[in-house]
Amino acid sequence: MEESYKLMTSISRRNFVKTVAAGVAATALPLRAATRLDVGIGTYSYHNLSMDQMIVQLNALEVREIEMSRGEFMLMNHPTEDLFRSARGKLDQAGISCVSYYTATIKEDADLDNAVRFAKILGVRNVTGDATGGILNRIDQRFTQEKLTFGIHNHYFKGEKFAYESPEDVLNALQGLSKTVGATADVGHFASCGHDPVDAVRRLGPRLKLVHLKDIQAADGEVNVLLGTGISKIPEVMKELRRQEFGGLVAVEYEKEGDVNDDMRREMEFARKLA
Secondary structure (H helix, E strand, O other), X not given: OHHHHHHHHHHHHHHHHHHHHHHHHHHHHXXXXXXXXXXXXXXXXXXXXXXXXXXXXXXXXXXXXXXXXXXXXXXXXXXXXXXXXXXXXXXXXHOOEEEEEEEEOOOOHXXXXXXXXXXXXXXXXXXXXXXXXXXXHHHHHHHHHHOOEEEEXXXXXXXXXXXXXXXXXXXXXXXOOOOOEEXXXXXXXXXXXXXXXXXXXXXXXXXXXXXXXXXXXXXXXXXXXXXXXXXXXXXXXXXXXHHHOOOOEEEEOOOOOOOOHHHHHHHHHHHHHHO
């Protein structure tokens, strides 16, 4: 009888251990999945398509998060509220979340008001732009109040000096500003300007809000190529973002005229394998 009791107890303990182990494994799986990078799309990639056509492509690629960066939504093109409300309705119906809005330049308080208003309509948590000077302090204050973040966007322009070309340019602008304001790092533009994209992402890491994943054919140029075929060190960039456990959107951007649907499929496949 005593031996039978010991045997039953032993079996019970083994079952208990197995049950606990299975439970730990089950809870560990989502944690491992959660460490993967969040890959989406910057919608300027589809600037040649209508909104409806773009949404068809996003659904085909099973993209669920985007940054709204189409030209007609940028502040310098004086978009209307109706444009944003229409886009929000279509995106909601398609099950696509707009997590960031690219405004381009915020120059004055009227731009700041519009940026906040349009961001609220889209339901984003971040705004990307390239504001300079004193307006950055007002963006900091206003966005903090509105519970939004702002990412300074670096850029390359052939033959002209831009305010934000290097990680140092962005970091200098961030001095004295709260964590509300950070960086939207475009790794392609860093490469175009002759800077190491991996080093840029590493240095900006503590203030990184969003990443534009883009590959460039050569420095001092802006010819986009498929991810992994240019000089932007895309695999190394993604490895660094994983090391940081970056939780923001990694938005694939592909700036090319004409039909990009097949290219975007290949871009997303490449990025997702590295995520």
